[in-house]
Amino acid sequence: xxxxxxxxxxxxxxxxxxxxxxxxxxxxxxxxxxxxxxxxxxxxxxxxxxxxxxxxxxxxxxxxxxxxxxxxxxxxxxxxxxxxxxxxxxxxxxxxxxxxxxxxxxxxxxxxxxxxxxxxxxxxxxxxxxxxxxxxxxxxxxxxxxxxxxxxxxxxxxxxxxxxxxxxxxxxxxxxxxxxxxxxxxxxxxxxxxxxxxxxxxxxxxxxxxxxxxxxxxxxxxxxxxxxxxxxxxxxxxxxxxxxxxxxxxxxxxxxxxxxxxxxxxxxxxxxxxxxxxxxxxxxxxxxxxxxxxxxxxxxxxxxxxxxxxxxxxxxxxxxxxxxxxxxxxxxxxxxxxxxxxxxxxxxxxxxxxxxxxxxxxxxxxxxxxxxxxxxxxxxxxxxxxxxxxxxxxxxxxxxxxxxxxxxxxxxxxxxxxxxxxxxxxxxxxxxxxxxxxxxxxxxxxxxxxxxxxxxxxxxxxxxxxxxxxxxxxxxxxxxxxxxxxxxxxxxxxxxxxxxxxxxxxxxxxxxxxxxxxxxxxxxxxxxxxxxxxxxxxxxxxxxxxxxxxxxxxxxxxxxxxxxxxxxxxxxxxxxxxxxxxxxxxxxxxxxxxxxxxxxxxxxxxxxxxxxxxxxxxxxxxxxxxxxxxxxxxxxxxxxxxxxxxxxxxxxxxxxxxxxxxxxxxxxxxxxxxxxxxxxxxxxxxxxxxxxxxx
Numbered sequence: 001x002x003x004x005x006x007x008x009x010x011x012x013x014x015x016x017x018x019x020x021x022x023x024x025x026x027x028x029x030x031x032x033x034x035x036x037x038x039x040x041x042x043x044x045x046x047x048x049x050x051x052x053x054x055x056x057x058x059x060x061x062x063x064x065x066x067x068x069x070x071x072x073x074x075x076x077x078x079x080x081x082x083x084x085x086x087x088x089x090x091x092x093x094x095x096x097x098x099x100x101x102x103x104x105x106x107x108x109x110x111x112x113x114x115x116x117x118x119x120x121x122x123x124x125x126x127x128x129x130x131x132x133x134x135x136x137x138x139x140x141x142x143x144x145x146x147x148x149x150x151x152x153x154x155x156x157x158x159x160x161x162x163x164x165x166x167x168x169x170x171x172x173x174x175x176x177x178x179x180x181x182x183x184x185x186x187x188x189x190x191x192x193x194x195x196x197x198x199x200x201x202x203x204x205x206x207x208x209x210x211x212x213x214x215x216x217x218x219x220x221x222x223x224x225x226x227x228x229x230x231x232x233x234x235x236x237x238x239x240x241x242x243x244x245x246x247x248x249x250x251x252x253x254x255x256x257x258x259x260x261x262x263x264x265x266x267x268x269x270x271x272x273x274x275x276x277x278x279x280x281x282x283x284x285x286x287x288x289x290x291x292x293x294x295x296x297x298x299x300x301x302x303x304x305x306x307x308x309x310x311x312x313x314x315x316x317x318x319x320x321x322x323x324x325x326x327x328x329x330x331x332x333x334x335x336x337x338x339x340x341x342x343x344x345x346x347x348x349x350x351x352x353x354x355x356x357x358x359x360x361x362x363x364x365x366x367x368x369x370x371x372x373x374x375x376x377x378x379x380x381x382x383x384x385x386x387x388x389x390x391x392x393x394x395x396x397x398x399x400x401x402x403x404x405x406x407x408x409x410x411x412x413x414x415x416x417x418x419x420x421x422x423x424x425x426x427x428x429x430x431x432x433x434x435x436x437x438x439x440x441x442x443x444x445x446x447x448x449x450x451x452x453x454x455x456x457x458x459x460x461x462x463x464x465x466x467x468x469x470x471x472x473x474x475x476x477x478x479x480x481x482x483x484x485x486x487x488x489x490x491x492x493x494x495x496x497x498x499x500x501x502x503x504x505x506x507x508x509x510x511x512x513x514x515x516x517x518x519x520x521x522x523x524x525x526x527x528x529x530x531x532x533x534x535x536x537x538x539x540x541x542x543x544x545x546x547x548x549x550x551x552x553x554x555x556x557x558x559x560x561x562x563x564x565x566x567x568x569x570x571x572x573x574x575x576x577x578x579x580x581x582x583x584x585x586x587x588x589x590x591x592x593x594x595x596x597x598x599x600x601x602x603x604x605x606x607x608x609x610x611x612x613x614x615x616x617x618x619x620x621x622x623x624x625x626x627x628x629x630x631x632x633x634x635x636x637x638x639x640x641x642x643x644x645x646x647x648x649x650x651x652x653x654x655x656x657x658x659x660x661x662x663x664x665x666x667x668x669x670x671x672x673x674x675x676x677x678x679x680x681x682x683x684x685x686x687x688x689x690x691x692x693x694x695x
Contacts, residue, residue: 014040023064030089035078075332106131115196148178151199257320263366270370302327317341384427390565401511408515410580419454420580455527517542525551
């Protein structure tokens with residue numbers, strides 16, 4: 001690992017002007033390319049104390065062995081040079097969107113004597129007109145099949161074309177009038193090119209003029225009693241309208257725009273683009289990228305614009321580009337787009353109306369693409385195995401953690417405190433074994449105490465069920481936290497599931513993950529030690545820097561950004577957070593909607609909260625006497641009598657039943673629900689931005 005101070009430029013060497021810089025490793029390979037309005041200020045950020053750098057930036061500067069820069073005149077030139085160098089060097093620490101070869105285009109080879117309509121992928125060629133991209137190649141073929149009835153342009157390969165010219169017989173499409181057969185001189189090269197240009201004009205969105213022309217010709221044929229020609233023109237119009245229906249009208253007819261949306265988490269980002277031409281969605285594409293560097297949404301948008309328009313000119317760059325966040329600064333990027341197009345380009349964030357609505361649709365597609373990417377990545381057996389191996393090595397475990405349990409605490413400023421337990425086995429979620437907890441007492445005011453309580457309660461149950469099934473070995477005894485009667489099974493319950501397996505709380509994990517840093521990890525380890533459990537590993541994953549904390553270590557374990565092990569831990573942590581906050585919101589909504597205290601006239605929200613805080617729960621308040629209720633500040637005897645009467649009239653809630661096992665639970669533990677249940681949001685891996693307000 002290199003020391004950045006060993007290659008730091010001397011004071012005054014770096015110019016205070018726009019430019020592009022390159023970091024190289026010890027083998028002189030370019031590992032990062034960046035641009036700056038002021039090279040001096042930008043590069044100074046890389047040579048500060050390593051502890052103050054983002055982990056990804058720290059990894060880059062310690063991998064590098066030298067830095068060099070090139071001064072340019074304007075920020076626009078810096079943007080162009082940065083794009084050129086990224087394409088040339090393919091630096092490992094730059095944002096790299098996945099290759100778009102999987103996105104097919106409808107292409108018309110106007111650079112040939114007899115233009116050909118075909119499906120094309122990969123880099124664009126000079127002199128070829130492109131339309132799309134399309135999500136699937138079959139969508140292009142369906143569109144072309146409808147269009148060939150009206151525009152019988154050549155679609156055959158060069159070999160088929162030459163063979164038909166040699167034999168003097170056209171291919172099948174020529175016989176069924178879906179090709180004008182220039183190979184056998186049915187039409188001249190000039191007429192065939194004009195046909196191809198009309199095809200391109202129609203695909204480019206200039207549909208109204210051509211349809212009106214066909215309708216006029218159909219009417220003239222009917223008036224001249226040429227009914228067969230009129231019928232053919234009618235069918236041609238129908239075919240063109242059917243092809244147009246494949247592209248939904250979303251904006252005004254004259255609108256040409258590209259809409260770009262980004263969905264991201266700490267490690268990855270998904271970009272979706274909708275291409276709107278003539279008010280219709282003509283194509284869609286998307287990428288998923290690893291966030292190799294610390295980067296903002298605006299910077300992701302800037303990289304996407306470079307990828308989209310770096311090799312485009314003219315009408316390929318639309319008049320309007322709508323984005324979720326603007327690059328900083330935006331002026332050089334907008335000027336660069338204007339130069340690529342040759343006329344003004346509007347780069348902005350949509351605020352209202354149809355464009356805002358369409359942007360929300362693009363954003364939903366981006367979120368779906370990111371979730372789908374994560375799902376596919378997690379479902380791969382080889383990837384999951386590698387992730388478990390990396391976690392085993394990083395935490396120095398004796399064996400792979402085939403069962404991982406993750407815990408998270410959620411509350412709203414100390415109220416409605418709950419916790420979640422999610423289970424992953426073999427790297428996949430076991431949703432039927434999720435559990436949810438209510439926090440007892442006043443532990444909810446402290447996440448560390450709450451974590452200690454939840455871990456204690458979960459593993460007390462584990463020890464209780466282990467003792468009842470007779471799984472203690474010789475010389476082994478319950479720890480000091482042996483459960484008391486508070487966790488006793490209801491009468492009539494057995495210790496096995498319907499399929500003969502032990503109850504799920506009897507399964508110990510190999511690894512406990514907590515959402516948090518060193519304090520939460522220490523609390524979890526202390527709870528296990530108090531119970532006499534020393535064969536279960538504990539770690540924590542802190543959100544801000546994605547650092548892995550283990551008990552007793554002053555420094556975190558920093559897994560590589562590309563580590564599958566880190567990805568798995570992050571997914572487990574995010575699922576626990578999603579599950580906890582969903583439960584917390586549900587409880588809060590039920591409390592405000594269904595409290596019997598709502599029926600007490602004159603009892604405001606402040607006194608309701610005082611009552612619940614004093615007694616701890618509605619159940620304890622219901623069993624309290626009138627004198628005990630009067631002890632609450634602000635509650636007089638008449639109000640206490642009214643409260644007692646309202647609670648007496650309210651029917652008590654039925655006992656909660658674990659739907660997975662059939663057992664009756666205590667009032668602080670609930671079974672989990674599968675991810676994606678009605679009313680629950682799908683996890684996107686997004687970081688918690690409500691810490692301190694809602695967790």
